[in-house]
Amino acid sequence: MVLGGASIYGGRGSAIRAIGALLLTERTVALPFLQLCDRLQFGLPGAFVLVAAATYARLAGSDRQARAAVERGAREARARIAERLNRARG
16 A cells, blocks of 8 residues: 555555545655654654555454454355254255
């Protein structure tokens, strides 16, 4: 994944995700006007990227957990249906 929502290998990207890259660029350009020391001018964009990556990983993890729960529920439902069919046949 490249910052901005477009994958290097193709696939999905969106304009909403690209807003993150725009905001990062805007902050990076604005930092010299704040007259911060060089360490902060280079460190703050890195911190923004780390926070964004951690947030994305956290959200993606919860999405995987939700999908796993749905799949688990579907397996259990198929098992109940198969059990009912076996009782009806037997």
